[in-house]
Amino acid sequence: MTEQMTDRREDDKAEAAARSRSRDMPEISLASAAAGHVPTPYAREAVFRLDGLGVSYGGVSAIRDITLDISERQITALIGPSGCGKSTLIRCLNRMNDLIPAATVEGRALYHGEDLYGPSVDPVEVRKLIGMVFQKPNPFPKSIYDNVAFGPRVLGRKDDLDEAVESALRRAALWDESKDRLKKNAFGLSGGQQQRLCIARALAVDPDVILMDEPCSALDPISTGRIEDLMVELKENYAIVIVTHNMQQAARVSQMTAFLTVELDDEESHRTGRIVEYAETEKLFTTPEDPRTEAYVTGRVG
Numbered sequence: 567m568t569e570q571m572t573d574r575r576e577d578d579k580a581e582a583a584a585r586s587r588s589r590d591m592p593e594i595s596l597a598s599a600a601a602g603h604v605p606t607p608y609a610r611e612a613v614f615r616l617d618g619l620g621v622s623y624g625g626v627s628a629i630r631d632i633t634l635d636i637s638e639r640q641i642t643a644l645i646g647p648s649g650c651g652k653s654t655l656i657r658c659l660n661r662m663n664d665l666i667p668a669a670t671v672e673g674r675a676l677y678h679g680e681d682l683y684g685p686s687v688d689p690v691e692v693r694k695l696i697g698m699v700f701q702k703p704n705p706f707p708k709s710i711y712d713n714v715a716f717g718p719r720v721l722g723r724k725d726d727l728d729e730a731v732e733s734a735l736r737r738a739a740l741w742d743e744s745k746d747r748l749k750k751n752a753f754g755l756s757g758g759q760q761q762r763l764c765i766a767r768a769l770a771v772d773p774d775v776i777l778m779d780e781p782c783s784a785l786d787p788i789s790t791g792r793i794e795d796l797m798v799e800l801k802e803n804y805a806i807v808i809v810t811h812n813m814q815q816a817a818r819v820s821q822m823t824a825f826l827t828v829e830l831d832d833e834e835s836h837r838t839g840r841i842v843e844y845a846e847t848e849k850l851f852t853t854p855e856d857p858r859t860e861a862y863v864t865g866r867v868g
């Protein structure tokens with residue numbers, strides 16, 4: 567890497583850090599612990615506070631009683647067996663469930679203290695601040711440049727598009743591999759590069775949070791390693807929430823982990839996803855409180 571590039575990356579980081587500092591963060595009261603919230607480590611500010619959150623599809627409950635805080639500038643992992651509601655939960659965080667007509671959300675989801683589901687909140691605005699990266703890379707059938715410029719263009723940015731594209735590609739660790747082929751179709755990139763392009767596309771609108779639903783499950787170990795390195799770097803400036811089936815990945819990158827499972831509800835009529843344990847990742851993996859967590863993380867079930 568050249569010195570100039572390193573400088574620019576440092577500039578990008580400093581700029582993003584300043585943005586993050588200048589944001590008006592709400593005070594977090596200690597009363598939350600009494601209310602059942604699990605305090606997150608390192609005295610980070612909560613970006614999300616979920617309180618009794620539940621989602622039903624066509625009246626059938628998929629997740630319920632989800633109460634936890636998600637902090638800024640760290641990685642929060644959601645783990646649990648297939649069907650326990652990880653995707654349902656992560657989609658609540660940027661109102662992607664709104665796009666599923668049968669889905670209804672109950673309980674509260676505060677984002678920087680504001681009710682995400684409040685009547686005056688525009689879901690499109692929400693998705694600008696809270697970007698999402700999916701399991702399968704989904705670049706648009708456009709050039710690399712146009713993929714990254716898409717969001718800034720929607721926001722009406724015209725003058726400094728080149729700069730915005732370069733900055734996002736640098737932050738997504740894709741600049742070196744793509745700078746000579748920006749006008750080429752994004753489908754010409756490898757799967758791992760396409761996933762980084764999707765991350766760059768999310769970063770280009772200067773989000774606050776990045777949600778990732780199994781972002782590496784379609785990737786080989788080398789591309790997975792690059793995305794993991796990237797996540798660790800990005801967490802300096804963003805809150806990241808990742809869904810993963812890869813226990814080692816959760817242990818490697820995240821600071822907090824929530825383990826969900828799917829169990830019969832109180833009336834024993836149907837199965838619904840709940841949080842079993844939410845703790846610092848190291849604790850959850852080494853000394854979990856709940857035997858169900860231990861069974862899952864040691865590979866005895868799930």
Ligand SMILES: Nc1ncnc2c1ncn2[C@@H]1O[C@H](COP(=O)(O)OP(=O)(O)OP(=O)(O)O)[C@@H](O)[C@H]1O
Nearest residue numbers: 623628646647648649650651652653654655666668
């Ligand atoms: N669009 C939908 N319509 C109806 N039911 C749905 C929908 N999406 C999810 N569900 C149901 O909600 C429950 C949780 O599904 P979800 O996809 O959130 O689980 P998951 O933990 O992400 O699973 P996986 O690990 O397999 O991705 C499941 O019972 C599923 O069938």
Ligand SMILES: [Mg+2]
Nearest residue numbers: 652653654779
């Ligand atoms: Mg899922």
